[in-house]
Amino acid sequence: MTRVKICGLTTESDLELVVGAGVDAVGIIVDVPVETPREVSVDRAAELADAVPPFATSVLVTMPDTVDRTVHVADAVEPDVLQLHGEFGVDELADIRERTGRSLVLAVDADEASNARRYDGTVDAFLVDTPAEDGGGGTGRTHDWGRTRSVAANLESPVILAGGLTPENVDAAVDAVDPFAVDVASGVEVEGGVKDGDAVRSFVEHAKHSYGTEASPQP
Numbered sequence: 001m002t003r004v005k006i007c008g009l010t011t012e013s014d015l016e017l018v019v020g021a022g023v024d025a026v027g028i029i030v031d032v033p034v035e036t037p038r039e040v041s042v043d044r045a046a047e048l049a050d051a052v053p054p055f056a057t058s059v060l061v062t063m064p065d066t067v068d069r070t071v072h073v074a075d076a077v078e079p080d081v082l083q084l085h086g087e088f089g090v091d092e093l094a095d096i097r098e099r100t101g102r103s104l105v106l107a108v109d110a111d112e113a114s115n116a117r118r119y120d121g122t123v124d125a126f127l128v129d130t131p132a133e134d135g136g137g138g139t140g141r142t143h144d145w146g147r148t149r150s151v152a153a154n155l156e157s158p159v160i161l162a163g164g165l166t167p168e169n170v171d172a173a174v175d176a177v178d179p180f181a182v183d184v185a186s187g188v189e190v191e192g193g194v195k196d197g198d199a200v201r202s203f204v205e206h207a208k209h210s211y212g213t214e215a216s217p218q219p
Contacts, residue, residue: 008038037192130163
């Protein structure tokens with residue numbers, strides 16, 4: 001069964017909503033150099049991470065500029081998992097993993113996803129997202145799912161699919177890529193940073209009842 005992460009949580013009410021809908025992981029965005037209504041302060045992120053109940057995974061989504069800053073934010077927020085965006089070398093990622101003691105998800109651009117092989121074994125999973133001009137994700141646009149499926153097949157680490165997913169297309173996305181998990185933010189919102197309960201429940205239902213057993217054409 002495909003796992004589901006809802007990203008960009010900013011309030012306890014939305015946290016309760018998505019956990020109640022059956023998500024496996026929640027993403028809390030901190031310390032990113034791009035403008036987004038989903039970013040919260042380090043202190044707020046720590047409060048939200050602390051409110052995540054047992055059997056749901058808290059994910060700190062961040063794009064820091066140094067290893068030390070990454071470790072500092074991780075220690076302050078205390079998430080279960082770190083999702084890193086930005087440019088890090090293999091040795092830097094290994095250092096972060098050792099110093100924080102947390103699992104690492106490395107975000108990679110869909111256009112350059114084949115480069116993930118150099119980090120395979122250093123991180124615990126890859127998030128493949130549609131790139132933005134500023135280097136971040138969250139574009140709300142899909143990418144070539146067939147190419148992502150090919151990349152995933154050559155990686156030992158699990159692949160999390162992101163980029164333009166919605167309740168309407170997540171079935172096709174799972175069938176096309178057969179990812180370990182899917183990740184959505186804007187695709188289940190009524191406005192930036194505010195989740196839509198019906199959309200969240202529909203997304204989870206469709207994602208978890210798709211099995212990725214055969215490739216499907218991208219809509």
